[in-house]
Amino acid sequence: MPSPHSTSNSTTRRRPNWSGTTRLANQPDSEPKDERAMNGTSSSDVEYRPIADLIDLSGRTAVVTGAARGIGQAICSRLAEAGATVVVADLDANAARETAEGLAGRWSADVRPFTADVTDSASVDELAEYADSIVGGLSVWVNNAGVYPTAPLADVSDADWERTLSITLDGTFYGCRAAAARMVRRSGRAGRVIINMSSLSGLRGRKNLVSYVAAKHAVTGLVRSLATELGGEGIRVVGVAPSVVDTSGMRKRRTEATPAEAARIQALEAASLAAIPLGRVGTVDDVAKAVLYLASDLSEYITGVVLPVDGGVSAS
Numbered sequence: 001m002p003s004p005h006s007t008s009n010s011t012t013r014r015r016p017n018w019s020g021t022t023r024l025a026n027q028p029d030s031e032p033k034d035e036r037a038m039n040g041t042s043s044s045d046v047e048y049r050p051i052a053d054l055i056d057l058s059g060r061t062a063v064v065t066g067a068a069r070g071i072g073q074a075i076c077s078r079l080a081e082a083g084a085t086v087v088v089a090d091l092d093a094n095a096a097r098e099t100a101e102g103l104a105g106r107w108s109a110d111v112r113p114f115t116a117d118v119t120d121s122a123s124v125d126e127l128a129e130y131a132d133s134i135v136g137g138l139s140v141w142v143n144n145a146g147v148y149p150t151a152p153l154a155d156v157s158d159a160d161w162e163r164t165l166s167i168t169l170d171g172t173f174y175g176c177r178a179a180a181a182r183m184v185r186r187s188g189r190a191g192r193v194i195i196n197m198s199s200l201s202g203l204r205g206r207k208n209l210v211s212y213v214a215a216k217h218a219v220t221g222l223v224r225s226l227a228t229e230l231g232g233e234g235i236r237v238v239g240v241a242p243s244v245v246d247t248s249g250m251r252k253r254r255t256e257a258t259p260a261e262a263a264r265i266q267a268l269e270a271a272s273l274a275a276i277p278l279g280r281v282g283t284v285d286d287v288a289k290a291v292l293y294l295a296s297d298l299s300e301y302i303t304g305v306v307l308p309v310d311g312g313v314s315a316s
């Protein structure tokens, strides 16, 4: 029986396949013979879109929370470079404006600041409504804002616990709900994806980080749960799990710590570094590149996973 993909057309015109995605009609000729033999399919079964097209986010609006500095800022930079209209959302209005201006200049891109508090669901809804009102509508939402206080269990006050859960977990939940509500309205639109910032602490236990570990495990749970719930709408939900990344937040945590806390943080960071097979801590761009991959059509069949960006820690 002939493949439903087979065609005699030899131009580079795109045509739909079963799933409604497209490929180049003349691609089979460029498929390596070995590949055909290995996968046992005829060459015409192979999807093909050029890499430049797969990674192009032009016409898509992306929101990143906690984006004024650190990992969030680096994510905004890569998304803007890939052509997205980017909304830099942060509690710190001045820093968000500076970041947006800097990235807009660097990439000649449409990068806009937005002051939002992820612990306030009304504020997150406003952010989503704003982003969705930009031409093309909301496509990519990155729940990045989070805090990572260290303390042994006995020293974690109710207020400490609530603050960590509020920013890191409630904020992520509000973001998922607000983003999904807008994305569902644009049924059929390609490229709708929610990306949650988990952590290695969202995949395994670590001492002196109880509220953070609990919150990030819940963030991992949100990814898995919502990927199954929203997949039918064509919306992907994924996460990334960095281990140790040198950011201003991490540096601030060190400088503002009491001597006892500083010793704990130093021990934690030294142990973390020693456990990294690639032998170095991560950079903000290591994480941003992984987020770009997950935000783009390069990963269009990937959902429900939390990708470790950890130099190999989680493999050991």
Ligand SMILES: NC(=O)c1ccc[n+]([C@@H]2O[C@H](COP(=O)([O-])OP(=O)(O)OC[C@H]3O[C@@H](n4cnc5c(N)ncnc54)[C@H](O)[C@@H]3O)[C@@H](O)[C@H]2O)c1
Pocket (backbone or CB within 6 Å): 065, 066, 067, 068, 069, 070, 071, 072, 089, 090, 091, 092, 095, 116, 117, 118, 119, 144, 145, 146, 147, 148, 167, 197, 198, 199, 200, 241, 242, 243, 244, 245, 246, 247, 248, 249, 250
């Ligand atoms: N740095 C690491 O080693 C590391 C490792 C794993 C995961 N992560 C995660 O990556 C994310 C970013 O970490 P980072 O190190 O870049 O942080 P950071 O402290 O450098 O920056 C966090 C940003 O979030 C903003 N923010 C804080 N509370 C907010 C709120 N209520 N509403 C909106 N914005 C708010 C801050 O103003 C700041 O700009 C966090 O979720 C963190 O848990 C970081």
